[in-house]
Amino acid sequence: MSFKGATINKLNGGLGRTSETDRVICLIGGMTLVGDLAYNTAEELLDISTVEDLGITASTDDTNAELMHYHLSEMFRLAPESTFYLIPVDKTKSIADLVADDALKAAIRSIDGINVLGISGLSTLVADGLTEAIALQGLVSAFESEHLLIDGIFVEGVGGALPIAVADYPDLRSITAPNISYVIAQDPAVAALNAAYAKRAAIGTVLGSVAVRKVHEDIGSVDIEVKPRTRRGEENYSLSSELLGYWLSAALSDGTGFKTLSEAEQTSLTSKGWMYVGSFAEYPGFYLNGCPTAVDKSSDYAYFNNNCIWNKAARIIRKTLIPRVRSKVPTDPTTGQLKSTWVSGAEQSVMNALDPMESAGNIDGKDVYINPVQAISETTPLRVKAQVVVGKIVHEFDVDLGLTDKI
Template sequence: MALNDISFVKGAGGLGRALPGEDHYSGMLFFNSTYPSGFSASAQVKAITSLAAAEALGITNDFSDETKAAAAITLTAVGSNGDTITISIAEPLPAGGTKSVVVATYAKTSADTTPALLATSIAAAINGNTTAGYTASAAAAVVTITARPGLGIYLNTATTPLSITFTGTMAGNISTLFGSAVLPGVLGVASKKAPMHYHISEFFRVAPQGILYVGIFPGPPTTYAELATMQNYAEGKIRQFGVYRDTTYTVGELTSIQAVCAALDAEHKPVSSVLYAADMKAVTDLTTLSSLATRADSKCSVVISQDGGGRGAMLYHATGKSITNLGAALGAVALAKVSESIAWINKFNISSGIECETLAFANGKQYSTVDSNTLNVLNNYRYMFLRKFVGISGSYFNDSHTAVTPASDYAYVENNRTIDKAIRGVYATLLPDLNGPLVMNNDGTLNDNTIAALQADARPNLDQMVRDGEISAYAVTIDPAQNVLSTSKLVIAIKLVGVGVARNITVNIGYTISL
């Protein structure tokens, strides 16, 4: 054993320093009619570099915007001294099922001479159990029990979550169920800020040096112009978005998102990827979802998996809606080089060991119960979800699909990110040449020096992408015979050789009599 000493462990990431470049600039779009404290109708977008910054803006995980469900017990007989009442609540387990939480066990004393006095004593016992987290009040012979923070709507819909057990001759009944609209019952309403906090925390867990623009707008969206509003606020820097919807999944919304992306492309503010997640709890069979392979929304991807055993799973129970892995997926895209698939096993283990270790789908179905045929259907439909592999721990995305035919040049997120980065780079270096002179030869063709200068201007950022391993090679060509004198239009052709992705590996193996 070493000598006694004081040791120091240096932390990392506390300063929230961002990565170089702008490939990691991301946006997350939420819809909520009530703004957190740091947002308002005139300040709907904020840029943050850490979860702490989001919390400082009022996006917290304290469930302060939640309405807690309440139920009531009416006492009808005080019983004898020593008679007891045990009050229990069946709370959800993350992966399904319930656990019994004892809110209070109280034994009658000589001071509890009436049902009203007994009710006051029982309420005090509930309030004294800070571990369980429930609170109570007494009025006459009625004890009103208010849920602990974080349960949202769960107790409204759970089957008989409240139970009471008496000993001796003490007696009473559950007079008002959780979620009852009749006072003193209260209908639980889930927090809106908690899912926002979750997705932001997951983004920074996966991409701790990312930069995230958070937009909160009153819903519902009609044209998704909010994406353009956020991109304009960011001066065109956002490369990828996550869109979280707590309303029913509608595949047609991808069309609106794609249209916004096309308009931003035309304004030289390209968004390469929009990850979309919405409520699929009511979709019993996910294979009934429409295939995205028949669509033309190449900038869009749909995330249909979620945590099945941690905080995300508890939010699923509390909200009664799909939570998904949107934040983690966006973090993975921000962390990846533009040429990398977020399904790369060696780099993108999404499990923290707790969060996203147990997996589920957005309808609450546990991944472990889903057969391989269903997984293949969902993959062929080009949805994105987390999966497991035999022989390696962790959780990994199935692929980086976009909502377009697999034959498209832009069938994967990295295809869009790579070409958009090339476009941004070439635009920046060629822009000074706009409206510039083009020296011609006496036969009306472009002068060699003019061509060489333009080619040189197009190359710097492409050269850097080659050095960074984001493209394999490229070529810039300019036809000297094009009629620029008549048209004033110069055409430059650029061909990129991308970086491949080993989506499938075939190993031919067998015996031989010699080598």
């Protein structure tokens, strides 16, 4: 008998990080450089300790009158099992500057699988929302032409010098920028820490809320399907933290308190496509109002989660079909049509590839069809029709309740 006592074997995988993930999220942050950080260079962040090792701390937030540590800490607070990325940018830049910056675009491309972006720390005034959203949609379209699909860009909507009347908020639903969302949610406890924070919005809270949810879940859902280990057993997934003093109240980024908004004003902001935080009467916690995008509500892509579902399906289908590129497609010698066995095999391969989305609850069904009557050539692609069934999101309930002396 020896004196080994106990042998400890090192395991891997317990943090839940995998080589493939539905969420690859990067914060593009206007900030003062600290440590070895460089503008337009992506940094991988495994946890809040990684952030602080880079020199981004609560102290540097205070010194530089910035909220970079706050945003990143919120991301990890709400999604502690996620990996995030940060690309620092010059905070004097405008959205137009970022869209035109080739170095920034190269940094975004350098992040394998990137699909969600947040922008904070710039002077992205609410009043400029329409113009900036259209410019950012152009960036999304440019990446799409490279087959880099961005599910959404969340922009910090900075409040003006004075509180903004709800009637004066631009109507984001009046434009066509279906991958862009503007965030005007503010935590008053954070805004009170420094005068420079008074008009800022909580982008980190939104990105953390995205990371912790599956692709089909609304960011404003009161509960989530899979909670982090530290919050299992809770009946909801509120943004609020009594321990940290976060989200015990809420405001818009111009300082207007949520509690001062009438129901009509709340509805107006949501109808115009703005993202803010609020609470339900006589129910604990604060929650995002949803995930609207800057496009008409009649669009299939009027909500961020629908973009996520479409993009995930598109990535899967593309990956499945690429191995068949420049391969022989047999034809029936009697009809000249594509051979039925090849057609059914190709259809089934795509159907099988989409199975995990159905198993995960991202979609409720799927269909793939290839018309065998096609003439294909180097300049004529083979047409495939694919459809996925998207589930419904309940936004509110209307209950008929009455009293009776018998059932």
